[in-house]
Amino acid sequence: MSKLTTVLALTFGCLLTLSAQAVEIRDHHKEVIGKDCKTCHDNGIKQFPSDQACLQCHDVDDLAEQTARSEEDKWQNPHNNLHYGKELPCQECHSEHGTKKPLCSNCHTFKYDKHKE
Amino acid sequence: MQTRRSFLKFGAGAAAVGALAPLTASAKSSDIKWDESHEVVIVGSGFAGLAAAVEAGKLGAKDIVVFEKLGVYGGNSTLNAGQACFADTDLQRKLGIKDSAELMVKDQLASGRGYASEELLRHSAELGPYIYQLTKDCGCVYRDHIINTGGTSATRSHQVVERSGAGFIRPMLKTARSYGVKTKTRHKFEGLITAADGSVLGIKVRKGYHTEHEDSGKLINVKAERGVLIATGGFAANVAFRQALDPTLGHEVGHTNARGATGDGLIAMLAEGAMPIHLSFIQSGPWASPDEGGFGYGAGFSLYNFPHSIAIDRNTGMRFMNETADRKHRADLEIQRRDKDGNPHPALLIAPKHEAQKDPSMENVLKYNVAWEFDSVEAIAKHFDLPLKALKQQIEDWNGYVKAGHDPQFGKRMDMSTGIYMTAPFIVQRLWPKVHYCQGGIQINTKAEVIAAKNGKPIPNLYAAGEVSGGVHGVSRLGGCSTPDCMAFGVTAARSMMKA
Numbered sequence: 001m002s003k004l005t006t007v008l009a010l011t012f013g014c015l016l017t018l019s020a021q022a023v024e025i026r027d028h029h030k031e032v033i034g035k036d037c038k039t040c041h042d043n044g045i046k047q048f049p050s051d052q053a054c055l056q057c058h059d060v061d062d063l064a065e066q067t068a069r070s071e072e073d074k075w076q077n078p079h080n081n082l083h084y085g086k087e088l089p090c091q092e093c094h095s096e097h098g099t100k101k102p103l104c105s106n107c108h109t110f111k112y113d114k115h116k117e
Numbered sequence: 118m119q120t121r122r123s124f125l126k127f128g129a130g131a132a133a134v135g136a137l138a139p140l141t142a143s144a145k146s147s148d149i150k151w152d153e154s155h156e157v158v159i160v161g162s163g164f165a166g167l168a169a170a171v172e173a174g175k176l177g178a179k180d181i182v183v184f185e186k187l188g189v190y191g192g193n194s195t196l197n198a199g200q201a202c203f204a205d206t207d208l209q210r211k212l213g214i215k216d217s218a219e220l221m222v223k224d225q226l227a228s229g230r231g232y233a234s235e236e237l238l239r240h241s242a243e244l245g246p247y248i249y250q251l252t253k254d255c256g257c258v259y260r261d262h263i264i265n266t267g268g269t270s271a272t273r274s275h276q277v278v279e280r281s282g283a284g285f286i287r288p289m290l291k292t293a294r295s296y297g298v299k300t301k302t303r304h305k306f307e308g309l310i311t312a313a314d315g316s317v318l319g320i321k322v323r324k325g326y327h328t329e330h331e332d333s334g335k336l337i338n339v340k341a342e343r344g345v346l347i348a349t350g351g352f353a354a355n356v357a358f359r360q361a362l363d364p365t366l367g368h369e370v371g372h373t374n375a376r377g378a379t380g381d382g383l384i385a386m387l388a389e390g391a392m393p394i395h396l397s398f399i400q401s402g403p404w405a406s407p408d409e410g411g412f413g414y415g416a417g418f419s420l421y422n423f424p425h426s427i428a429i430d431r432n433t434g435m436r437f438m439n440e441t442a443d444r445k446h447r448a449d450l451e452i453q454r455r456d457k458d459g460n461p462h463p464a465l466l467i468a469p470k471h472e473a474q475k476d477p478s479m480e481n482v483l484k485y486n487v488a489w490e491f492d493s494v495e496a497i498a499k500h501f502d503l504p505l506k507a508l509k510q511q512i513e514d515w516n517g518y519v520k521a522g523h524d525p526q527f528g529k530r531m532d533m534s535t536g537i538y539m540t541a542p543f544i545v546q547r548l549w550p551k552v553h554y555c556q557g558g559i560q561i562n563t564k565a566e567v568i569a570a571k572n573g574k575p576i577p578n579l580y581a582a583g584e585v586s587g588g589v590h591g592v593s594r595l596g597g598c599s600t601p602d603c604m605a606f607g608v609t610a611a612r613s614m615m616k617a
Contacts, residue, residue: 047334048327051188051303075279083195083283089188089302091327103189107196107411109485 023097026116032057040096051089060086067114076110078102146318149310152337155299156180157614158320160306160382161348163194164282164600165583167289168248168607169346171255174296176615178343181298186305186326187377192350193584194603195286196375198417199277200264201600203249204242208275212263216271218242224269225598228443229591232395237589240563244605249275251604256288265424265533266596267403268443272533274597280417280477285600303327303334306349306381309389309579310338315569316577317345317389328377344578344614346565348607349382350374351555351584353399359552362397365452369461372552373402373412382585386559389579392570394587396557400594401550403447407463408487408547415487415546418478420596422468424533427515428548429465430454434498434507436515437464439527445593448550463547465501467512470542479544488546497545512539554594558587565610580613582606 025033033039039056040049064080075082078093081104092103099117104110157173159166162185173181185192203209204221222238229238253259257277264274277284294300305326310319319341325334352358353372358380360367372378387393404423406415423440428447430437431454438450456462470490473479482488491497494512498505516538518524522531559581560568566575583603590598611617 043325047325048330050325082279082281083191083286084189085287087189092188105410107409107413109409 026096029096048091051091054090058090076104076108078104078112078115146312146340149318149338149340151319151340153182154319154340154342155182156342157182157344157346157611158339158341159183159346159348160320161185161192161350161583161585162190162286162290162300162302163192163348163350163583164285164289164603165348165585165607165610166346167194167286167293168251168604169348169582169611170293170298170607171251171289171296172608172611173615174293174298176611176617178611178615179297180342181293181296182339183293183298183300184304184306184322184339185300185302186323186381187328187375188302190290190300190302191282191286191375193374193378194282194600196373196412197282197600198412198420199279199281199284200266200274200597201249201252201276201285201604202266202269202273202595202597203245203275203601204271204273206246206249206273206275208259208261209263209271209273214263214272216273218245220270221245221273221598224271225590225595228268228445228593228595230593231591232398232588233591234588236563237561240609241589241602241605244608245601248601248604248608251608252285252289255285255292257285264420264597265441265530266420267423267441267447268593268595282600305334306347306385307336308385309345311389314577315390317341317579320345341578344580344610346580346582346607346610346614347382347386347559347567347585348581348583348603348610349380349585350378351558352378352380352383353552353555354378355380359399359555362557363399366399366401366552370401370452370550370552371405371407371410373405373416374552380555382581383558386567386579386581386585389576390569390571391576391579391581392560392568392573394557394560395591396555396587398556398590398592399552400444400554400556401448401452402553403444403451403548403550405549405551405553406482406487406546407461407549409485411551413487414478414481414485418468418473418476418482418488418544419466419546419548421476421478422466422473422544424530425472425519425537426466426468427511427539429467429503429508429511431462431465431501431503432456434504435511436526439524439529440466441530441533442527443593443595444553451548451550461549463549465497465503466546466548467497467539468544468546469537469539470544471540472537473544482546483544488544491541491543491545493541494543497543501545515539554590554599555584556587556590556592556594558585560588561586561606563609564613565606566613580610582610
């Protein structure tokens with residue numbers, strides 16, 4: 001499986017009334033997954049995917065390496081951070097069918113320029 | 118007046134219990150379809166929950182589970198400044214600080230203003246040395262610096278090197294897992310399952326829960342063989358609930374808590390007839406900055422600098438409080454800083470750069486625009502539009518107090534500002550309280566057993582520890598005292614369940 005450069009989680013929450021055809025999907029996920037909803041929705045179409053779903057394709061160690069920061073700011077790495085280490089689930093910051101901000105933004109003013117809302 | 122007011126609030130709490138009681142369901146264990154069964158069931162993955170998990174593991178429990186409703190572990194515990202008050206430690210002795218568990222209890226009783234529980238405080242303080250060692254055994258590393266958190270006779274707040282509660286949580290989580298503890302996120306506690314005699318058989322859990330999606334996941338029944346520990350923290354994030362208890366704590370006052378701190382565990386235990394205690398005693402952090410969310414970096418900066426710095430009212434250019442008094446005293450005064458229209462007008466913490474730069478927090482607050490550097494008193498006065506003449510006089514007076522070792526203005530302890538004069542350049546942070554801790558909660562005893570309102574007796578197999586319990590701290594909790602308390606009662610709950 002190819003590794004994508006950013007972690008993108010899937011959620012169906014606020015779009016329950018729409019058919020599968022109408023939900024928005026990130027372009028790079030369209031290319032890889034197409035219309036196979038069950039690829040991510042391992043808890044059923046009407047539930048959020050498990051936190052393991054994203055890890056079928058994305059490797060957290062690789063991601064932590066890609067988003068590593070200088071020694072001074074090393075714990076601001078979203079994929080290996082001070083409070084949660086590498087255990088911050090993708091879905092806490094990324095949403096497939098909606099938008100989300102980084103969890104860190106609740107308290108901090110860190111810059112996450114590459115984050116796609 | 119206060120006593121009557123407290124009674125009325127208590128009365129309201131009791132009424133709530135009565136109103137909710139008919140909604141509970143009792144059953145026999147054999148009638149329940151159990152989806153899971155565990156020896157020890159712990160709800161919440163903060164200090165109290167993880168301390169209980171580690172202790173139960175040490176005591177030989179074979180099947181321990183920790184449920185966490187959020188997608189991440191640690192609750193508020195992993196977000197705080199990573200401080201813990203311990204008395205008479207090797208580090209204190211090394212730094213020449215004389216202290217004792219007795220003095221610590223005495224300080225906490227004073228802060229509790231007559232409402233704190235001496236029995237519970239003493240129990241916690243006496244477990245202090247054990248807890249201090251337990252944290253180190255888990256791999257926690259402390260700084261060679263102890264912090265004066267305010268309201269204390271001796272400086273005793275030890276801090277982990279991360280300067281964040283994560284410095285406790287992550288090692289403890291790792292240690293718990295090494296004992297085979299099962300840790301599960303996205304498992305929201307929904308309620309207790311009780312027998313006809315009121316004893317607790319297990320809990321209802323929403324497995325696969327996502328925050329703010331209350332119907333997400335599916336409900337399962339979890340059986341607890343030895344007991345259930347509720348370690349779900351406080352309710353500072355529940356604005357409606359806290360404002361009902363203290364009308365001054367509306368949306369205008371933010372909070373330092375994780376978004377999960379909504380009082381779920383407390384409300385479920387109330388529904389089960391547990392005794393509520395001190396629910397309206399809600400504490401705000403006087404060290405918070407309105408220029409960032411939650412706890413942020415400002416808290417660490419102001420905590421370091423309060424002892425040798427001054428807090429200035431922008432209307433008068435003068436001090437308005439003892440900057441190291443206990444939190445309630447300071448927060449109450451800070452929230453009164455208003456402009457002529459009655460709107461919040463945050464006070465200023467003015468620290469001398471020569472001292473502020475000795476702590477890593479200064480770099481962070483400057484970098485993230487939570488504090489600013491000024492080359493002169495004139496620059497501060499101009500930037501914040503406050504009376505220059507009065508401010509200059511205040512700083513001159515303050516330097517006189519430093520020299521004399523005595524603060525006649527507010528009686529501040531001057532032993533931590535010896536030789537530290539207020540000279541330019543200055544680092545200035547704005548101060549506005551944020552709801553931080555709920556002293557109130559469910560009544561427990563020294564075995565961490567939950568007490569029933571109906572008869573004052575323990576509810577069998579139900580335990581509570583940490584911020585979800587009440588009565589320990591009284592009106593005002595001293596800074597750094599929650600961490601050891603949460604852990605002490607988590608350990609206590611584990612010992613009770615394991616009959617140790």
